[in-house]
């Protein structure tokens with residue numbers, strides 16, 4: 001076995017959390033090595049939509065004409081990520097958001113100051129700002145709305161440009177990267193985590209860190225055993241991941257006495273097209289509406305999958321379908337069509353008259369410009385007229401040139417629970433004491449999420465608390 005590799009701070013996993021931890025530690029003067037089991041950095045972060053949840057008055061928000069405050073951001077996130085969101089982490093996250101924006105920009109991340117102004121999973125444009133449910137009910141009752149989804153200047157998936165910038169910034173800060181290197185266990189001496197054992201090109205290698213080890217290995221959606229134990233809602237569902245989210249960092253830390261939190265929490269995405277849904281209805285298998293179609297698509301998905309009888313349908317008329325430009329339809333086509341709603345409802349296997357009753361109530365509200373039950377913004381209200389079409393959400397879609405990766409029922413997700421950490425990334429035991437020398441961030445931890453999810457908060461809390469973990473590790477003395 002080759003001799004140990006020594007450094008000050010060892011980061012395990014080179015996604016967004018690992019990158020930001022490494023940059024901060026290196027800029028604080030530490031010698032930093034990052035281990036990455038894949039052949040290149042990036043992780044799920046590089047495959048992602050690249051939406052980062054930032055607010056409180058960022059320059060991009062201001063350039064687009066929006067006033068925002070940390071208090072409004074906190075009120076929205078508390079409502080949207082709850083119940084049971086981590087209040088202390090949320091407070092830090094919102095209070096530090098403008099500074100975090102500035103830090104990202106100073107490290108090469110770019111955002112175009114223009115707004116994509118419609119509900120979507122991912123804009124087909126290079127706009128740098130998007131709504132993530134802030135302007136939809138019930139959140140409009142909770143806080144003054146401001147869009148906070150910040151993203152790089154490319155259509156669809158912007159995760160690659162984000163990670164390209166962070167990887168370049170890490171290299172510029174002097175961070176050394178060992179790819180094809182999989183950490184397998186933590187090395188503990190006298191109760192202190194002093195390094196890891198790893199497999200590198202078929203060899204066992206030991207890495208020693210004089211100040212701290214930061215675990216940023218991602219979540220566990222690719223580990224069926226862990227899903228069955230902790231987050232069975234995702235069992236058999238599509239994986240929103242790079243395929244390497246096997247929970248290895250969580251498992252390594254558990255071995256040395258770490259505690260976990262909120263292991264059941266997860267993001268859920270349903271392959272329905274928000275651009276069509278907002279112009280029509282989303283209904284459950286009984287033909288009932290259950291949500292305002294203009295809210296963040298993850299909330300529609302979560303509500304459906306957690307509490308509504310499947311299958312799920314988007315119901316539109318010809319005008320709604322034609323209004324959405326072909327390139328923004330993501331390959332979605334009606335799976336059923338009819339002149340008559342009773343006929344359509346029967347074809348969809350709904351109770352007699354259920355769909356007609358739902359559409360009749362919706363049309364009455366639309367004529368008056370007020371959605372009585374779910375308060376969809378009047379901007380999107382229009383009575384639906386024959387001919388009608390229904391889209392089976394499970395039929396899927398192809399954003400950009402990619403497949404959605406959802407399971408047969410149109411559902412995919414990733415895990416939000418993980419190691420119990422302080423806001424500075426110290427990994428805690430079940431007794432609430434820090435494990436000396438061990439830090440973690442990103443989806444290997446439980447971050448700012450309770451039972452809810454808003455896009456951008458995973459790259460958001462991964463980069464935000466990754467930075468804090470890197471700084472804390474670099475500042476630790478032994």
Ligand SMILES: Cc1cc2nc3c(=O)[nH]c(=O)nc-3n(C[C@H](O)[C@H](O)[C@H](O)COP(=O)(O)OP(=O)(O)OC[C@H]3O[C@@H](n4cnc5c(N)ncnc54)[C@H](O)[C@@H]3O)c2cc1C
Pocket residue numbers: 012013014015016017018035036037038041042043044045046047048049050051052053181182183184216217218219240241242244245248249414441442443444455456457458459460462
């Ligand atoms: C298609 C898609 C779209 C998404 N869109 C968004 C979005 O727009 N906004 C948002 O906030 N989130 C989004 N997400 C979720 C988000 O990308 C992830 O939750 C986030 O990137 C996790 O960051 P991380 O740094 O914790 O983990 P990762 O980015 O996955 O990085 C973890 C790294 O650790 C490595 N690793 C794992 N185990 C080991 C080990 N034992 N030894 C060495 N290396 C190891 C992995 O190979 C990986 O490179 C999306 C995800 C996907 C897949």
